[in-house]
Amino acid sequence: MFDSVALAIQEFAKKTPDKTALIVGQEHCSYEKLAKKSRQAARFLLEKGIAAGDRIVVEADHTLDYVYLWYGIQLLGATFVPLEKNSPSARMIEIAQELDAKQIISLCERDDMPDFWALSRIMPAIDEMPDDYQASAPDPDSLSEILFTTGTTGKSKGVMVSYQNQMTIAQAGIETINIQT
Numbered sequence: 001m002f003d004s005v006a007l008a009i010q011e012f013a014k015k016t017p018d019k020t021a022l023i024v025g026q027e028h029c030s031y032e033k034l035a036k037k038s039r040q041a042a043r044f045l046l047e048k049g050i051a052a053g054d055r056i057v058v059e060a061d062h063t064l065d066y067v068y069l070w071y072g073i074q075l076l077g078a079t080f081v082p083l084e085k086n087s088p089s090a091r092m093i094e095i096a097q098e099l100d101a102k103q104i105i106s107l108c109e110r111d112d113m114p115d116f117w118a119l120s121r122i123m124p125a126i127d128e129m130p131d132d133y134q135a136s137a138p139d140p141d142s143l144s145e146i147l148f149t150t151g152t153t154g155k156s157k158g159v160m161v162s163y164q165n166q167m168t169i170a171q172a173g174i175e176t177i178n179i180q181t
Contacts, residue, residue, distance in 0.1 A: 003137035004144065004163045005170050006074035010035050010135065024064050034071070037064075040129040041072020044122065047129075052077030052138075054102035055146065057095055058119075060085050061107050065123050069105065072126075074144060075135040078102075081146045081158075089113045099146065099158070140164035 002008035009021065013035030021031040050056065056073050060066065060082040073080045081099060083092055089112045096104045104116040138144070145161040161169075 002167060003140065004074055005166055006038060006071040007135060007137065008170075009038060009071060010075075022064065022067060024062060024067070027064055029064050029067075034067070036131045037068035037126070038071035038075055039131040039133040039135075041068050041126050042075040042133040042135065043129040043131070044126045045072060045076050045078065046133065048103075050076060050078055050102055053079070053142070055079040055081055055096075055099045057081045057083060057092055057099070057101045057104045059083055059087060059092065059106045061119075065119055066107075068126070069119060074138075075133060077135070077138050077142070079143045079146060081148075083148060084150075095148065095158075138163045140167075 002011065009031060012019070012021065013031040017032035018030050020028050021034045022029040045056075050073075056078050058066070058069060058073075058080065070080055070082070081095070081101065083095065085107070089106075089110050092104055092106065093113070095101070104113065105122070106113060106116060106118050108120045109118045110116070141162050141164060143160055144163045144166045146158040147161060148156045148158050150156060
């Protein structure tokens with residue numbers, strides 16, 4: 001059993017580097033590329049002052065760049081906080097303040113959020129990072145993600161997911177739909 005999904009990706013990349021890990025639209029991504037880009041994202045975040053335990057709010061999207069950032073955050077041991085695509089800037093800032101988040105990353109530039117990072121702006125810098133980041137196993141009870149509910153019955157609430165919870169959820173999904181690793 002692995003300590004995190006991000007570390008499992010690193011191991012799969014060693015064993016089956018050319019095997020497809022993800023398909024987004026028409027784009028295929030091998031385990032080797034996913035592992036490398038995740039390490040580069042972790043290195044970028046580390047060099048920008050992000051540390052294990054920091055909370056990072058990220059506007060969600062169905063792109064490979066988003067996935068690289070997601071697993072880079074987790075390799076670093078920081079907490080990934082995805083928010084719905086096109087979330088209003090005010091809501092993103094409110095959640096970041098509520099969580100004492102270290103950074104907000106939107107998909108693209110926002111005039112009303114000039115101090116925050118845009119994924120479209122930081123990806124070229126991430127792509128230039130060395131992929132030498134060496135992750136260590138997280139404490140299984142430490143916070144991996146905070147997932148916000150839609151708030152259909154009132155204000156949305158953050159659901160805390162530990163690394164151990166994340167691995168259990170992933171394993172259940174693998175077994176349920178018979179994913180071959």
